[in-house]
Amino acid sequence: MAFHTPPEVLLRSVIRTLRSSSAQNFVKQECAGRRFYRAAVCTKIGDPLQVQDVPLPDKVPDGKVLIAGHAAGINFADILTVQGKYQVRPRTPFVPGAELAGRVADFGAGVEGFKKGDRVISIPGGMNAFGEFCLVDAHMVFPAPDTLTLVECAGAIISYATAMLALSRTAQLKEGETVLITAAAGATGLAAADIARNVFRAQVIGVCGGADKCALLRERGVQHTIDYHTEEIRDRVKKITDGNGVDVVMDQVGGNIFTDCLKSVAFEGRVVTVGYASGDIPKVPVNQVLLKSCSIRGVWWGNYATRNPQVFIQSITDVLAAFSQGKLRPHIGRTFSLEEVNAAFDFILNRQSTGKVVLKMRDE
Numbered sequence: 001m002a003f004h005t006p007p008e009v010l011l012r013s014v015i016r017t018l019r020s021s022s023a024q025n026f027v028k029q030e031c032a033g034r035r036f037y038r039a040a041v042c043t044k045i046g047d048p049l050q051v052q053d054v055p056l057p058d059k060v061p062d063g064k065v066l067i068a069g070h071a072a073g074i075n076f077a078d079i080l081t082v083q084g085k086y087q088v089r090p091r092t093p094f095v096p097g098a099e100l101a102g103r104v105a106d107f108g109a110g111v112e113g114f115k116k117g118d119r120v121i122s123i124p125g126g127m128n129a130f131g132e133f134c135l136v137d138a139h140m141v142f143p144a145p146d147t148l149t150l151v152e153c154a155g156a157i158i159s160y161a162t163a164m165l166a167l168s169r170t171a172q173l174k175e176g177e178t179v180l181i182t183a184a185a186g187a188t189g190l191a192a193a194d195i196a197r198n199v200f201r202a203q204v205i206g207v208c209g210g211a212d213k214c215a216l217l218r219e220r221g222v223q224h225t226i227d228y229h230t231e232e233i234r235d236r237v238k239k240i241t242d243g244n245g246v247d248v249v250m251d252q253v254g255g256n257i258f259t260d261c262l263k264s265v266a267f268e269g270r271v272v273t274v275g276y277a278s279g280d281i282p283k284v285p286v287n288q289v290l291l292k293s294c295s296i297r298g299v300w301w302g303n304y305a306t307r308n309p310q311v312f313i314q315s316i317t318d319v320l321a322a323f324s325q326g327k328l329r330p331h332i333g334r335t336f337s338l339e340e341v342n343a344a345f346d347f348i349l350n351r352q353s354t355g356k357v358v359l360k361m362r363d364e
């Protein structure tokens with residue numbers, strides 16, 4: 001199996017440590033001197049994930065941290081990756097999962113600032129989070145905010161940092177402006193609504209499918225909701241904004257919804273394209289851009305890790321600071337066990353989820 005750390009390299013030093021620490025219970029199985037943990041493995045693109053035993057690394061490499069994962073957030077991109085529909089196409093077998101929270105089990109030489117048992121939150125470079133252990137570059141490990149449970153932490157980085165980057169740098173949202181957010185009850189949408197309301201003090205119009213999702217948005221402090229199953233986005237935006245349109249659009253859905261939002265933007269408004277949950281990449285009527293003197297910009301948060309690491313890390317530290325100050329709080333719609341990972345994917349694909357869906361590997 002093509003894991004980042006070769007399976008034949010075993011974790012003797014970690015095992016010695018684990019035996020003498022409260023982390024002892026983290027290691028699930030021993031077989032002929034080898035130690036294994038459970039992980040959800042993609043063995044063939046398009047097939048259901050298989051929960052299998054995966055060998056622990058023998059030694060934690062220099063600059064790396066071994067995290068005993070308590071919970072991992074599921075992102076739409078994980079599902080697309082397993083289906084072979086994402087812009088990044090890893091070779092099988094691989095363990096998906098791009099964010100987790102847990103405790104430091106061990107670390108390699110050169111790692112400073114952590115001790116065993118620390119509560120941490122991490123993004124392990126796009127995969128490997130859906131397992132009971134995860135080996136991560138130390139610079140991608142952050143102290144978990146005390147204000148959040150580890151389950152909440154598991155859903156705290158990708159959606160929130162994406163939304164922070166999209167609203168601050170890309171859209172240049174300002175206090176008092178109005179922002180229209182689509183799939184607003186989803187993970188990224190709800191994060192954007194939280195940040196727009198509680199960091200930028202903006203007016204939020206949340207667009208989503210269904211009365212229950214609209215009710216959740218209002219509970220979370222969203223001032224206006226539009227149920228796109230029963231209401232016309234353009235008509236409702238006109239009424240809410242006295243015909244002016246919204247200053248900013250943040251769209252996660254694509255297709256006709258994107259076009260309706262584009263037509264709902266104000267003079268010199270800013271439209272940010274973040275995702276295509278509908279599976280439909282919209283064709284833009286550019287005359288609308290001319291007529292409104294508006295701009296359309298895209299954002300791919302993960303790409304900033306290599307293209308502009310400073311901005312990338314800043315988006316993370318900004319949201320972690322806001323969590324620690326109690327300004328923001330992720331909504332965890334539902335948790336599933338690791339064994340239920342395929343059911344969790346279906347739950348998201350069937351549009352039943354709200355906020356973040358999290359896999360729970362062990363209790364805090």
Ligand SMILES: NC(=O)c1ccc[n+]([C@@H]2O[C@H](COP(=O)([O-])OP(=O)(O)OC[C@H]3O[C@@H](n4cnc5c(N)ncnc54)[C@H](OP(=O)(O)O)[C@@H]3O)[C@@H](O)[C@H]2O)c1
Pocket residue numbers: 075076077158159162183184185186187188189207208209210213252253273274275276277278279299300301302348349350351352353354355
């Ligand atoms: N650019 C970036 O850096 C970045 C970062 C994170 C996420 N994204 C993208 O943003 C989008 C949303 O991600 P998320 O994590 O917020 O997902 P999510 O929590 O699963 O929310 C997706 C929502 O999209 C709506 N939707 C509309 N049409 C759909 C369809 N045909 N199938 C499924 N859902 C549909 C559903 O809400 P309703 O029922 O309310 O319509 C659904 O709940 C994805 O495309 C993801 O790849 C991009």
